[in-house]
Amino acid sequence: MDGKGILNVRNRSFSLYLLIAMVFLIVIVVGLVSVNDYNNTKKMFDRNSQHLQRQTEQDIIATIRLTDESYTLYDTSLNDQMRRGFDAVLLEYQRTDGIPSRMDLMKIKHDLGDPFDIYIINESGVIEFTTYAPELGLDFKKTPYFFTYLTTIRNSEGFFPDHIVEEMSGSGQLRKFAYMPTPDHRYVLELGLAKPAFSGERSAIQYREAVDRIASANPYIDQIRIFNVWGDLAGNSSVEPDSSTRIALEQVTRQRGDLSVARPETGQTVKYLFIDLKSEQYGSDPSRIVEITYDDTLFMKNAGEHAQFHLLIAILALIVGICSAFVLSRHLSDPIAGIVRDVDRISDGDLDWKISPTNLKEFQVLEQSINRMVLSLKTGIMEVQDEKTFQQEMINQLPVAVFVKNATDGKYIFWNKTSEEIYCLKISDVIGKTARELFPEFMAKEIEAHDRETIINGRCARNRNGPDAQNRGRFFHIVTVLIPDSAGKPRYILGMAQDLTGEAALLKQDLISSITRGDILDQLAVIMNSLERAQLKTSEDAIQAFFDNTIGSVESIRNQIGFMRTLQDLGIVSPKWQNAATAFESAIALMSVSRTDIRAETGNFEVYTDPLLPRVFYELLENSHRHSGRQLTAIRLSAHISEKSLHLIYADNGVGIPCDQKQKIFEFRYGTGTGMGLFLVREILGFTAITITENGEPGNGVRFGIIVPKGKWRVRE
Template sequence: MTATGGGGRRRRRFGTHLLLIMILITLPVIGLISVLDCREVEEAMTAGDALLREQTGESIVQSLRLTDAGLKLFDGTLDSRMAEGFGPVLAEYERAGRDPGAMDLARVREELGGEMDIYIINESGVVEYTTYPPDFGLDFRKLPSFYDRITEIRLGDAFVADRVVAESASGVLRKYAYLPSPDHRYLFELGLACNATEAGHYAPDYQALGEDLMRLNPTLKEVRIYDCYGRFINVTRLEGPVVPTSVDPVAVAIFEEREDRTMVDGAAGTITRYIFVDLSDPGNPSDTSLVVGLIYTTASLDARIAEVRFSHAVIVLFASLAACCIAVPVSRRITRPVQEIVDDVDRIAGGDLDHRIRVSTGTEFARLSESIGIMVDSLKENIRRLRESEEAVRQYDARLEDLVRERTAELEESGQTVNLFLDIMVHDINNANTIAIGYTQLLIDVLEGERQEIAQKMLSGIEQSSSIIGRVATLRKAREVGAALVRVDLDRVIRAQVAGHLAARVRYEGRPVDVLADDLLPEVFLNLLGNAAKFGGPDVEITIRVAEHGDEVTVSVEDTGPGIPDAVKKGLFGRFWKGEGSPAGAGLGLYICRTLVERYEGRIWAEDRVKGRPECGTVIRFTLRKAG
């Protein structure tokens, strides 16, 4: 089924097209199914990984809450011991004359058994004196809520016990308590380092907790726990309360906002999940809440996704090869009956109309073969009838040509007769009008009063009749004359028409310019000036302007008459149009102007002399081609 086009271009077989169509349909379908399945598997793996991270976060939060609950049980057993410890501190404060700088804090610590550290916090919330050097200079104003609480305690009179907390540097459990100075200038704080034996059962083992979580979740790379200062707990031994290199600003921000946050680092292949664990208690000054940083690696998930993508790519490749192998025999089986029908049709097209179409297998192909056979029989019958009718058509065409020649000759003769009658009528009517105008003028000169007015109206009617005959002659000439346009001096034409127009005041603003027209161009100005004078009234002022725009000249005829409404402007240049309240006439003036301007390949239209105010007069504009 390969054919060659009229231009020698070789066309592909139908079987080739069918094979290409089958491949182009099958391959995208296979690819789409594979992509959708791959995406679904990736989404399931990603969702499972996210769910595991969520469960890991919930597990560590529950573990920290359980640990905090155990510390609370141990915490209550130390309150009375802490209250008794403030006795020596108050006695030393009074002995030093209430001057903390004169207090012997080391001696007081020894008196307390060396288990309690002493802190003296000034009004600004800063640890001004202490027996525990790492906390010297600690500024609690950085924790506004805690600062407000200790200020409230300093201004009060009651002993307040705080929570047992683990130090970030050493992990040692400490119990804190507060008592205001008698003059409320300072706040005394005691910090008891809990006995390792008695506190060991309650001490949180964050390192073991992290190891357990990483065993449960292989993607968990690291576990970090931060206190309210953003410091690592059980990670770095600090020299002071706050070491910039040991503080995580993200943890600080999360502690202040008290909201969880997730950060993804695509370059490093990590996902860091910060979780705020709220362990605060309104009854304690310190906020023991923690921030947990869980750092996950995406390497395992990325490797599994890459493996899934590779396997789907291999499946698509093998499925595509299989589809191509199946498409070849299927397309051949489908196109074989079509090939037989095409061969038979080619023989019939070559002129062998008696050749019969072979009946192929399949109901549809059998019906197609029968339909082609019926079509060939009908074609043979139509050819026979066509040949019989050719002679009749030939005879009819010859007769029709004779009739057309006869009718054409009759029309030409009728047209000549009409033109002859029209010439005789124009000539005779003009002669009669000329004589009537002369006698009527004599009557006007000799008559007086009412009779003179009647004679004047007769003269106006005769002049109008003569004008109509002149316009009809102009239209006839414009339609019949087919001469080419010539160079015409537009300035001379306008000046001649202005000089011959005495009915109104006419001002001309222009300069010499040549346009393409003929000897009928003065008729345009004659009609436009006549209309402006007739409809404008006795005081009308007329202005003619000429402007050049490239290869085109625009002529404007302006008047100060009553103007033309916008609704009338569209049909103004139609045949037999007459203005409202105008004198009787044929209404051919503006139609003649349009006919002549269009003959000169120009345009003509009407506008308000003052835009948007029709009552201020009208301007008729038309364009002409400039002579090169």
């Protein structure tokens, strides 16, 4: 959407936006008030329900503790009767010299009365002898805390009463128990008093009815059950609790603390209250576990009704507020309608239009501000257009190619006239396209690689050989610079390219001429030396040998001069396809007469490189002869393909190159002579991305590896 579309939303009015804003504000206010009121009421509701829950649980605990105190008073009233009963049992134990099997327990039971039963518990916590057959052999080790209690009694002195509790075996009737150790501390004597009146007397102080009345006052309680520490339902041990309840009861008993269990599938929460009634004075544990099942669904239902009430009030408030907002928005938007229409006309491009005057002070200020802004905008647009025209024309007249592309997608957005001349592409064909849409694949890949380097390093400079509009070989120097946005992220790539064909040709010619002059002077020195030495010889054969050397040197000078003339006629800038073996033979022709066995075993491989390839091979040959002397007898140039690259191997059997000089020999003016031979070799090959390294073994000759990348070599059919 353009700027005009943003200002000219014809299907909506300012009054509508004002109404929406007011409605939005009303919704926020009503919503916040309603939510706040609901939350406060809900918190109060939660506090009341929690208080009711705590009060209910505290009342239940108090009722059970009060009932237990009543039981304790009743139990205590029977202690003297139980103490007197132990006198007869101890007399019988002493009569039999502490041998329980010889004791007449039934006679003692008869003397004490039928309600009494006698138990003799051994050191292992097992009832070994008793008048109550159902509990014979009962093992108290299965109840660790009670076995510990019995062991303490056995090792102590005195009388130890217990509560009225249900017997662990038999019919489960209520019994009053008491314990006393034997004088020799080998056994614990136990008396159990079972009166039929126990049930009736204790029923008068039962807590169940009081607990039910307390629970009925709490509408959220669904069920209450009371268990003993054995997990049996108090008052009805025949009812077996389910497995989940049994697990919860065991956990409560083990930790002797309360526990809450949520049951979301039934909408209930079960609270287990542990009421600790155990006394150190008694062995049995009369503690109770009260299971209270709360109905959460009732609470949620009440909360839902409360929320519905607040929602109804909020809806009524919204309806009243929206109606008021509608009337008010219509009234406030009328003065603005005229300004909107004027601004809409200005946004359509009529910058000469003025905002209509109004009678309100605030809108008069707005009117004047908009008129000044439009005038400033009009002036600024004209200045920007003039500046843009000036910059465009200035860049178009530059003698270098200038282009700009997006750093993200690589699409060109600017292309000056010099770029059209250098790249032979019109601006209308370039803008909005990428390198892959404009150039051959190999060239597009090269450009993309340089773009990535520019984004990483901030700039990239490179040289490139290529044809111009007349398909003549040219040499270009290209520099690209990254232009980031305000956040520092890559946005544009600015590129400049300059045709340096003439400068490169002159530089290369000067370099070759300088080296050639040095070689010719060397050959002239050989000729002069041979002539001087020939004058000293008397035999015709010796003189002829010196003349042969002189002729070879003259021939070398003539070939080098001819090679330079050929380069001047053909041009020495643009690369071309050259047969490697032919170029090597041309290099041999530039040499003076040599007895060295020189051969090229390269087959029909052709290399796309600088026309000075023969000069490359000549410098390698000259280097071998200059440094190896008489040891040199053979030179070979071979070729093989490895990993899609062509490897040309130049090797001789001379003295080789020391390891510490293998890199230095390619430096400018290193070594004897001009010091530019191997430097020239590396530079000439580097114009077409061909590399050269020396990896021979010192003492066994040189081995130069020339690696020609894919696309720069071929096999001539």
